[in-house]
Amino acid sequence: MAETTNDTATLDCLIAGGGYVGLSVAVAVKHAAPHMNVLVVDAAPEDALSTDERASAIAAAASRMLGQLGLWEDMLKEAQPINEMIVTDSRTTDPVRPVFLTFGDVNEESNEPFAHMVPNKVLVGALxxxxKEVGVTILHGETVDDFITSDPTSEITLGSGKKLRTRLLIAADGVRSSLRDKAGIRTVHWDYDQMGLVTTVSHERPHHGRAEEHFLPGGPFATLPLPDKDGKHRSSLVWTEPTANAKRLMEAGDFTFELELESRFGHKLGEISVAGPRKAFPLGLTLARDFIRHRFALVGDAAHGIHPIAGQGLNLGFKDAAALAQTIVEADRLGLDIGMETVLERYQLWRRFDTVQMGLVTDMLNRLFSNDITPLRMVRSFGLGLVDRMPGIKKMFIDQAAGRAGTNPALLNGEAI
Incomplete structure (x- = not known):
């Protein structure tokens, strides 16, 4: 396809959303089927992520997909492996936080960690x-405002007023997807009255690749290892608090914020300090009732927004990308119309149950652990300790976290489509 759009341009796939998942679909499709015309419409300007200092947890299966697409080797140079994870359940006032559960990679067939932390700038830059290398056109600072579904192609109206035609429109436009609403797809949604605070901290002692999840009464507090930078040891934080307290923390001065942070982070890594901007976002559960319509598909947060308690949101999106790309490419090889609902049903069957299951699991975990009810505290502490003594169950949890559980699309197994 040409680098410019015009009123008569016809596409195989138009992807609304230039985040990680949208770009992954585009690259995967074009990598396996170079003859297909693929366009990504990204509302953000090209330099939008240039100041993003955050990082994302990439599960082992997702790293296999990125490797198959020719991306992982370069990313790995700036990634931090997560070699171990510990889980505690305590109050902020407790002098000691007993470790109830520990995870390490017990998969003897592969020597890979179950996840890596990758800087967002590195991830989106590589994608x-x-x-561009495989021939995907990206329109930055543009939006998909409307679409009319018809055959053999749908008509797309961009924010600039330009019109395009595509065999398949893929919505990767986030948890508040406007295209999902225009497609008439309803959602199941509830709010947790919690916010997730994200920032980066530097600390005196090295983390040795260990992640920690502390279940506190206000919500889970996760520390995730990052690569050292400018001679400083660093970790990424995903900190859950009730909405009112989260807003108070966001408005607090640096001194107050660091005092509150220290009471949760502890002193195990020595002196700590905030090394990045604070960001906060509301938490809730959003599950699309359907993932497809005729010539239309949802991926990533547009299909499912879940609690970050298990760190699986982005990795569910990568699974969507791998499954949808495989569905599209294999249908095209058979000479089928990739936009037909009967073709896209394969993708929906592949992904809907898995995402609903993960959404409900994270919902249950958040409700179980985000409280200070003594009977529940006793039950969950006993349960965590029991799991820690059962290698088979621990391996099941690790495989789930690494994305190795269940029947995966080819890319997640490191195989070509």
Whole structure:
């Protein structure tokens, strides 16, 4: 496809959303089927992520997909492996936080950690670079405002007023997807009255690749290891608090914020300090009732927004990308119309149950652990300790976290489509 759009341009796939998941679909499709015309419409300007200092947890299965697409080797140079994870359940006032559960990679067949932390700038930069390399066109600072579904193609109206035609429109436009609403797809949604605070901290002692999840009465407090930078040891925080307290923390001065942070982070890594901007976002559960319509598909947060308690949100999106790309490419090889609902039903069957299951699991975990009810505290502490003594169950949890559980699309197994 040409680098410019016009009123008569016809596409195989138009992807609304230039985040990680949208770009992954585009790269995966174009990588396996170079003849297909793929366009990504990204509302953000091209330099939008240049100041993003955050990082994302990439599960082992997702790293296999990125490796198959020719991206992982370069990313790995700036990634931090998560070699171990510990889980505690305590109050902020407790002098000691007993460790109830420990995870390490027990998969003897692969020597890979169950996850890596990758800087967001590195991840999106690699995806954008590969997209352009394989011939995907990216329109930055543009939006998909409307669409009319018809055959053999749907008509797309961009924010600039330009019109395009595509065999398949893929909505990767986030948890508040406007395209999902225009497609008439309803959602199941409830709010947790919690917010997730995200920032980066530097600390005196090295983390040795260990992640920690502390279940506190206000919500889970996760520390995730990052690569050292400028000679400083660093970790990423995902900190859950009730909405009112989260807003108070966001408005607090640096001194107050660091005092509150220290009471949760502890002193195990020595002196700590905030090393990045604070960001906060509301938490809730959003599950699309359907993932597809005729010539239309949802991926990523547009299909499912879940609690970050298990760190699986982005990795569910990568699974969507791998499954949808495989569905599209294999249907095209058979000479089928990739936009037909009967073709897209394969993708929906592949992904809907898995995402609903994960959404309900994270919902249950959040409700179980985000409280200070003594009987529940006793039950969950006993349960965590029991799991820690059962290698088979621990391996099941690790495989789930690594994305190795269940029947995966080819890319997640490191195989070509």
């Amino acid at each position: 954008r670079g590969k997209a």
